[in-house]
Amino acid sequence: MLTPLTYELPRFKFDACRVFTNKPACGPKRGHGTPQPRFGQEVQLDKIAEKLKLDPADLRLNMVTKANTLTASWLKIGSNGLAECIRQVVAGSGWKQKHGKLPQGRGVGIACSSYMTGAGVSIYWNKMPHTGVQLSLDRSGQVTVFCGATEVGQGSDDVLAAVVAETLGISTKEVRCVTGDTGITPIDLGSYSSRVTLMMGNAALQAAGRARDMLVTAAAEQLEVAPADIVLSRGRVFAAGDASKTMSFAEAVVYAETKYGTLGTVGSYTPPKPPGKFKAAGVGPSPAYSYSACVVEVEVDEHTGWINVPKIWVAHDIGRALNPTLARGQVIGGIYMGLGEALMEEQVFRRLPPKLSNALVHKIPSLLEYKSITSLEMPEVEVFLVEDPDPNCPFGAKEVGQGPLLPVMPAVANAVFDAVGVRIDEVPITPEKILRALHLKREGKSPRVGPERFPEVPYVEPTFVIPPGEGGDGTESKPPQRKAAKAAERAAS
Amino acid sequence: MMRLPWFKHASPTSVAEAARILAGEGPRGMLIAGGTDLLPNMKRRQQTPATLISLSRVEGLKHIANGSGLRLGAGLTLTEVVESKAVREQYRGLWQAAAQVASPHLRNMGTLGGNLCLDTRCNYYNQNEDWREAIGYCMKKEGKTCWVATASKRCLAVSSTDSAPALIALGAKVRLVSAAGERELALPELYNNDGMDYLTRKPDEILTEVMLPKAEGWRSTYWKLRRRGSFDFPLLGVAVAARAAPDGCIEELRLVLGAVSSQPFLAGKASDFLVGKKLSDEVIAEAGALAASRAKPMDNTDLDVYWRKEVVPSFVGYALREIRGDDMRAMRMRIARQEL
Numbered sequence: 001m002l003t004p005l006t007y008e009l010p011r012f013k014f015d016a017c018r019v020f021t022n023k024p025a026c027g028p029k030r031g032h033g034t035p036q037p038r039f040g041q042e043v044q045l046d047k048i049a050e051k052l053k054l055d056p057a058d059l060r061l062n063m064v065t066k067a068n069t070l071t072a073s074w075l076k077i078g079s080n081g082l083a084e085c086i087r088q089v090v091a092g093s094g095w096k097q098k099h100g101k102l103p104q105g106r107g108v109g110i111a112c113s114s115y116m117t118g119a120g121v122s123i124y125w126n127k128m129p130h131t132g133v134q135l136s137l138d139r140s141g142q143v144t145v146f147c148g149a150t151e152v153g154q155g156s157d158d159v160l161a162a163v164v165a166e167t168l169g170i171s172t173k174e175v176r177c178v179t180g181d182t183g184i185t186p187i188d189l190g191s192y193s194s195r196v197t198l199m200m201g202n203a204a205l206q207a208a209g210r211a212r213d214m215l216v217t218a219a220a221e222q223l224e225v226a227p228a229d230i231v232l233s234r235g236r237v238f239a240a241g242d243a244s245k246t247m248s249f250a251e252a253v254v255y256a257e258t259k260y261g262t263l264g265t266v267g268s269y270t271p272p273k274p275p276g277k278f279k280a281a282g283v284g285p286s287p288a289y290s291y292s293a294c295v296v297e298v299e300v301d302e303h304t305g306w307i308n309v310p311k312i313w314v315a316h317d318i319g320r321a322l323n324p325t326l327a328r329g330q331v332i333g334g335i336y337m338g339l340g341e342a343l344m345e346e347q348v349f350r351r352l353p354p355k356l357s358n359a360l361v362h363k364i365p366s367l368l369e370y371k372s373i374t375s376l377e378m379p380e381v382e383v384f385l386v387e388d389p390d391p392n393c394p395f396g397a398k399e400v401g402q403g404p405l406l407p408v409m410p411a412v413a414n415a416v417f418d419a420v421g422v423r424i425d426e427v428p429i430t431p432e433k434i435l436r437a438l439h440l441k442r443e444g445k446s447p448r449v450g451p452e453r454f455p456e457v458p459y460v461e462p463t464f465v466i467p468p469g470e471g472g473d474g475t476e477s478k479p480p481q482r483k484a485a486k487a488a489e490r491a492a493s
Numbered sequence: 494m495m496r497l498p499w500f501k502h503a504s505p506t507s508v509a510e511a512a513r514i515l516a517g518e519g520p521r522g523m524l525i526a527g528g529t530d531l532l533p534n535m536k537r538r539q540q541t542p543a544t545l546i547s548l549s550r551v552e553g554l555k556h557i558a559n560g561s562g563l564r565l566g567a568g569l570t571l572t573e574v575v576e577s578k579a580v581r582e583q584y585r586g587l588w589q590a591a592a593q594v595a596s597p598h599l600r601n602m603g604t605l606g607g608n609l610c611l612d613t614r615c616n617y618y619n620q621n622e623d624w625r626e627a628i629g630y631c632m633k634k635e636g637k638t639c640w641v642a643t644a645s646k647r648c649l650a651v652s653s654t655d656s657a658p659a660l661i662a663l664g665a666k667v668r669l670v671s672a673a674g675e676r677e678l679a680l681p682e683l684y685n686n687d688g689m690d691y692l693t694r695k696p697d698e699i700l701t702e703v704m705l706p707k708a709e710g711w712r713s714t715y716w717k718l719r720r721r722g723s724f725d726f727p728l729l730g731v732a733v734a735a736r737a738a739p740d741g742c743i744e745e746l747r748l749v750l751g752a753v754s755s756q757p758f759l760a761g762k763a764s765d766f767l768v769g770k771k772l773s774d775e776v777i778a779e780a781g782a783l784a785a786s787r788a789k790p791m792d793n794t795d796l797d798v799y800w801r802k803e804v805v806p807s808f809v810g811y812a813l814r815e816i817r818g819d820d821m822r823a824m825r826m827r828i829a830r831q832e833l
Contacts, residue, residue: 299827304804308827344720353643356628363616365624369795376722376830432800 001284002034003041004071005114006082006291007063011467012072014280015459023349024362028192030337030405034115042111042410043425046417056414057095057110060293061086067388072467074276074474078288079390079398081317082112085293088315088384093295099418105300109414112293113406117319117390117399118195120271120285129268130195132186133203135164135211137263141250143168143175145207148188149200150180154401155326156196162322163201163394167208168215169232170249186266194399197322198287199269201394206267214263218256219247272392278465278476287392290399291317294335294407298415305435307416309339309377312408315384319398324385331383331404336373338408344371344428425450495536495621501544508670508701511551516672516697518544524699525549526568527603529595530611538622539612539634554606554701562706567606567667567699571656572597574605584705586713586732589833590659593717596724606700609657609667609680613650613688613755614726615641615793633689641793649791650688651752657684658732658751659715660703661759668702669694677704684756691755710736714815716808718752720795722830727752728794728801731784733812741771741817748780748809753788753801760784763809772817780813781806 004012031038049056065071067080089110090096098108122130134146145164151157161175178184188200212232219237220227223245231240238246247255257263274285293315299308312335321327347370348363364370389396409427417423422437425448433449441447464479466472505511515522523542525531526549534540548554554568557577563584565574574580574591581588594600594608617631617640630636632648639645657680665680678693680703685691694700713734719725730751736744748764751757763783770776785805792798811828815821825833 301807301827304807305800306804306827352628353638353640355638355643356640361628365620368619369616371720371725371795374721374723430796431804432797435800435803 001073001280002075002114002116002289003037004065004073005075005077005289006065006112007045007060008065009072010469013462014073015457015462017457017459022360024347030334030402031115032193032402034113034402034406035338035341035409038111038113038406039410039413039427042113042407043413043423046109046111046410046414047423050417055099057086057090057099060110060112070275070468072469073284074274074278074281074465074468074472075284075286075289076275078392079317079319079388079396080289080291081386081388082114082291082293084386084388085291085315085317085384086110086112088386089293089295089313092315092382092384093297093311093313095295098297102419105302105419106298107300107415107418107420108295108297109411109416109418110293110295111407111410111414112291113403114289114291115399115403115406116193116284116286117198117288117290117393118271118286119193120274120287121282123189123192127270129187129203129270131188131199131203132266132268133160133200133207134186135204135207135265135267137211137253137256139250139254139257141170141174141248141253143170143211144178145175145204146178146185147200147204148180148182148185149196150188150191151177152191154191154196154330155323156191156200158326159197159201159322159397160204163204164208166395167205167212168249169237170235174235174249186268193286194290194401194403197397197399198393199271201322201397202269203267205394206269207265208267210265210267211263214256214260214265215252218259219252221259222247222255275468275474276465277474279463281474288319288390288398290319290403291386292403292407294404294411296408296411296415298412298419300416300419300434302420302438305431305433305438307343307429307431307434309343309379309412311380311382312339312411313382313384314404314407315386316400316404317386317388317398318400319390319393320387320396321385321400322395322397327385327400328383330400331385332381334402334404335381335408336378338405339377339379339412340372341405342409342412342427342429343373343377344430346428422447423450424448497532497535498538498541500535500542502547503544504547504550506550506552508551508553508699509672511546511548512670512672512697512699514544514546515699518546520696522546526607527570527599529599529603530607534612534619537620539618548604548606548699560704562704562708565605565703565705567604567609567701567703569605571600571603571605571608574656575600583708584663584713586659586662586715586734587656587705590655590715590717590730590732592833593715593829594655595726605656605703608654609660609683609703610692610694610700611652611654613648613691614653615648615650615688617641617793618650641791648688648755649793650691650755651791651794652684652691652754652756653726653752653794654757655715655717655727655730655751658730658749658757659713660705661757662715662732662734662747662749663708663711663713664706664734664747666704667700668704669698670701671695671697671699673697681757681759684758686754686756686758688755712737712816714812716812716815717829718801718804718808725795728790728796729753729788729805729808730757731805731808731812733816735767735816743767743770743772748784748812750784750788750805752794753790753805758787760787762787767813772813777810777813777817778806781809784809
């Protein structure tokens with residue numbers, strides 16, 4: 001459902017079904033349902049560009065969605081740095097000198113993507129906030145922030161401390177984070193949908209803002225200036241324009257505690273209501289969307305199909321990087337995982353011999369034989385952080401946890417085409433598939449390896465919604481052709 | 494959770510003592526050196542010895558000695574082999590093979606002797622006990638059928654040692670010591686083409702030493718196919734050692750394939766074909782085809798089995814071109830993802 005976020009689409013149709021299989025139960029992984037349609041979309045665009053003899057980067061750049069618009073599917077786009085992302089990876093990778101121009105066996109591919117910064121609709125069906133933050137300030141100047149958000153290595157504690165510290169004009173080392181313990185902290189719904197920076201951050205911003213108001217009021221009284229003139233910065237509370245009127249942050253806390261009693265504030269966050277009001281409108285809405293563009297360079301050996309990825313360039317529209325080091329780490333982590341999906345990660349099933357049961361079983365039920373890339377396969381990654389602050393986000397910061405993975409797989413597939421002129425329309429893109437496609441090419445057949453057909457699916461009758469650009473109001477309506485058919489039916493009877 | 498079964502542990506300090514304990518334990522005893530393969534296997538119950546006889550404290554298994562060639566103690570870790578200047582400079586093929594066994598951590602523990610005696614591997618065998626029980630086990634352990642090829646009379650598990658092909662190409666011999674005495678064996682004779690009975694080592698024998706002939710005039714190389722540049726077992730190993738006349742004419746050559754059979758083996762026809770010839774592109778291509786005809790990969794390890802067979806000539810080509818003196822560093826980087 002995130003498909004229409006990247007390129008202008010006047011209309012959009014989406015069919016989906018759930019399939020019951022006897023395979024191992026599935027669960028969410030980075031990108032959660034987005035990599036699959038995005039792979040198809042970005043490879044298809046590459047094929048369109050090839051057919052129309054257009055540069056695949058230009059093709060994309062010329063049809064990127066705009067900021068502050070609604071998609072045909074009624075998703076509200078806020079800030080949008082996709083065009084800048086494309087420009088940066090094109091410039092950084094030397095795309096114009098490389099695409100279609102590298103020697104046989106080497107190629108570059110481009111792909112883009114977008115991802116939600118938190119699900120606009122809660123996974124728990126209630127109207128309560130998605131996250132809560134409590135702040136307590138003690139008279140020593142120590143600030144403690146409580147939140148249910150869980151630090152799983154992604155750096156959420158750092159974001160929490162940074163938002164509070166920035167608002168109160170202190171250093172993050174003055175902020176103690178108490179997180180993850182559901183017995184102590186207010187709720188946070190969890191680390192999914194790339195939601196923590198935005199939701200926890202906004203709640204922290206609210207809690208810290210309320211604390212700041214109390215500190216400002218108390219300090220203004222003490223310093224005999226207007227509250228609007230009070231500045232909190234670098235652990236000091238002072239009057240703008242009069243350096244003599246100043247006190248330390250801890251002193252301001254003491255005055256505020258004297259005035260208000262024990263200091264504690266709360267903040268919470270609930271995303272804005274999605275603009276769509278039809279049945280499927282709850283899938284995909286988000287307060288903000290991140291954008292990514294990626295260029296992958298590959299080397300393919302035409303005798304063996306062996307594939308090598310020497311370098312990847314990725315630009316990610318993060319809104320604002322609260323901690324650029326951690327943000328880059330997340331981007332590179334996403335690239336690593338995406339490259340693993342692109343090149344080798346796979347659940348392989350094989351049929352047991354008829355003598356046994358003819359059942360499909362997992363070929364490799366262990367992590368020893370489940371191949372994910374190692375540091376030796378990891379190419380150099382050049383990261384460009386595109387910062388276009390989004391008003392819905394704390395200090396403008398959008399997600400970075402999942403988005404950068406998404407363009408990697410199609411960019412690899414497109415690069416393989418640029419290198420040796422074959423299409424691998426599925427992942428993983430293995431040497432064996434590339435060699436098979438190269439054989440097909442030499443035989444003059446369609447040089448493509450991938451699914452031969454899509455299964456017949458008895459889709460349900462789609463919900464029909466008039467797009468915003470055609471005067472819709474976001475609710476379901478009867479499709480014109482169905483109305484016409486009904487009228488014809490009535491006429492016939 | 495997979496835990497080790499109970500076992501007794503003996504740590505003798507001499508080969509004679511180890512051999513005596515091993516003889517006393519009979520089939521219930523097993524030797525352990527680095528344990529990098531044996532211990533995971535024990536957790537999955539492929540091997541359940543009552544007694545482990547550790548070789549780690551046995552003296553005299555870690556020497557690197559010059560003689561008529563080079564003698565390497567079987568207890569040297571693969572890292573120690575890789576760090577040996579003599580190996581790196583004179584026996585390049587062995588150095589390249591040892592450097593590509595598993596990962597740095599495993600090379601720090603795993604030994605040369607252990608890699609030579611490495612248990613054969615198979616998708617149907619290297620699984621946990623529950624998985625194997627669910628398919629009624631396999632011929633190699635507790636079952637009757639070889640699930641790789643149900644009509645097969647013998648086990649088709651794959652020889653997965655990297656050092657053996659390299660050492661066979663180099664003309665190595667090994668020393669086996671038992672309580673009853675000792676013998677020397679040309680390395681190819683250590684192996685049987687049988688996934689179960691893959692070693693000719695008798696149960697009471699200890700592999701103590703590898704003996705390499707003089708390397709003067711010889712060049713050697715080893716190329717390994719695996720999905721990733723670290724960690725993975727070989728899907729194909731190509732080892733070549735050759736002695737050429739000053740004009741480039743091959744006087745002696747051994748081309749050995751690993752991981753495409755239950756034993757590493759000399760590709761005799763391809764080797765003989767190359768003797769008396771210069772390594773032109775055409776000659777290399779023909780040798781590649783001859784060697785490939787001997788490779789019999791089975792669908793019991795990683796990557797597509799037909800593809801693995803198809804790329805044998807390419808890998809033989811890489812090895813022979815390196816022997817010829819071509820600069821193969823870029824290709825090496827792409828295949829091995831490290832300098833070798």
